[in-house]
């Protein structure tokens with residue numbers, strides 16, 4: 165499980181600035197998703213050697229009413245869900261009553277919390293920090309998030325005790341399938357249905373509400389593990405159902421899976437929250453199957469409408485297969501396996517360098533890259549740089565000059581010829597050797 169870092173503090177101390185520093189990625193998946201990722205509060209930590217999840221919170225002001233109240237509530241929940249809390253204060257503004265209130269809460273919460281003094285650029289850090297010792301949260305750490313000063317050290321320091329990520333062995337657990345989606349779309353019903361006919365080997369270990377349940381089983385002699393974010397097999401009474409949904413749990417499950425099955429309530433259509441879930445899967449680069457559930461009892465018009473929405477709103481996820489199912493009645497559920505297996509096989513496929521290079525030569529022979537300043541861009545060879553998602557690295561010269569249209573042409577051809585379906589693919593273009 166990845167460590168979760170929460171950023172808290174009153175508004176304007178630099179939380180978003182730090183969040184952006186921590187989540188900035190050089191090789192982010194290229195995808196078009198207008199409006200979806202803009203206000204993201206949960207991000208993948210990309211700085212340093214160890215991966216982590218970071219939560220940005222709205223801020224705690226002290227006068228918690230109306231919208232402030234909601235912000236504070238979310239901040240407190242983020243603290244609950246986090247392993248490490250970074251409590252930011254403003255080194256230029258000095259100590260503020262809200263800071264004392266937050267410090268008070270953190271001291272009582274028993275969470276690992278670090279006091280971070282931001283905006284120490286252009287001021288004497290010792291003077292800036294002196295004020296904050298009285299908060300009783302230990303030695304403050306000085307940073308300047310806007311200038312990226314002290315940020316990497318900070319991450320290395322707070323994650324120092326966490327182990328390096330291990331390479332997970334696929335063989336152990338078979339195909340790991342995360343069943344994700346917003347509350348009430350039918351995840352529990354689907355998990356039960358998927359497991360209904362199979363012999364479940366083990367399930368239900370102790371865990372917190374933040375953890376998913378891992379359920380290994382076999383189907384047609386093939387091992388699978390369902391990562392159950394809905395917690396069906398643990399739920400003991402109806403009351404628990406209310407709290408079973410957690411974004412952190414969903415993020416962790418997606419990261420830990422090979423294939424995510426995103427469940428959408430067909431009766432509600434594609435909602436903003438569905439698109440959020442989808443963007444988590446895309447960011448993680450996981451293979452994906454989309455299941456429109458509750459397809460039973462819908463009128464022909466309603467069905468048409470959903471299919472139109474798929475065209476309109478989910479075009480950027482067109483690499484995935486779409487299914488229309490009823491978890492309640494079981495129709496279409498068995499067919500999910502065909503797409504899950506296909507997506508898994510493509511996500512884990514291994515292609516030899518000479519196969520990819522021959523393909524590259526064919527692609528180039530059919531359509532040459534353009535000239536740049538009188539010199540033709542040369543693409544020399546290609547190799548595979550990773551799996552789940554597959555990474556294809558194309559080597560040549562002046563590759564940074566390759567127009568977007570040519571990249572798209574090349575990518576489409578590779579995906580078509582290699583018959584990749586159900587997983588995103590990352591292409592990297594490198595100049596030299």
Ligand code: GDP
Nearest residue numbers: 175176177178179180181282283308309310311
């Ligand atoms: P948030 O409300 O806590 O998320 O704060 P923001 O990240 O939006 O930052 C508030 C303001 O402080 C913005 O104008 C930032 O540019 C500025 N700021 C953030 N970090 C620093 C820093 O390290 N130094 C300086 N001088 N300004 C900063």
Ligand code: GDP
Nearest residue numbers: 347348349350351352353394457458490491492
């Ligand atoms: P979760 O919160 O995503 O785990 O959703 P649940 O599995 O608890 O389902 C929420 C509600 O939707 C329950 O009342 C289910 O009986 C109902 N439901 C689930 N799947 C279907 C379906 O395929 N058709 C219909 N009509 N209802 C369903």
